[in-house]
Amino acid sequence: MAIAIYPGSFDPITNGHIDIVRRARKLFPKLYIAVVANPHKSPTFTVEERVEITKTALIEAGINGLEVISYDGLLIDCAREHGADAIVRGLRANSDFEYEFQMALTNRDLAPEFESVFFMTAKKYSFLSSSTVKEICMYGGDVSTFVPRSVEAALKKKLQTKK
């Protein structure tokens, strides 16, 4: 049984991420969603908040059989700890490619036992990112087509009370 790990900032999770999770679940009976504690981007939500928001959003999306975890440090160490075979990532427009390519090759140098697997974005989510959603929400725009309701509520609470 192949085990996969889908790492990311998930700051917060969007429908684009959820689409990748839904499709990855079909190939990998065991899938970990791994929220990175200290991404280089300084996150809007704490790691604990991101884990909670992600768990709730995936329940809302009706996707079962997942485990949401967090990690600090090297992804490959987390992947080893959880007995993963594959690392799942999503690819949007061209801009993702360079970064993902570099990460995948670096991870292969460090840990050749893991295969990086890429899922092409759905057309309707190809320009969707957590940062876009946050920007729209901060200025009072409607993000209901981009994130589940629970995420929308968390975003409003965090960003609209901050102003």
Ligand code: ADP
């Ligand atoms: P990171 O900071 O590790 O890139 P993100 O949460 O931004 O974390 O993204 C995690 C993964 O999900 C990345 O592989 C990214 O390309 C992918 N991803 C993010 N948004 C989308 C989307 N709309 N469609 C497909 N893949 C996406």
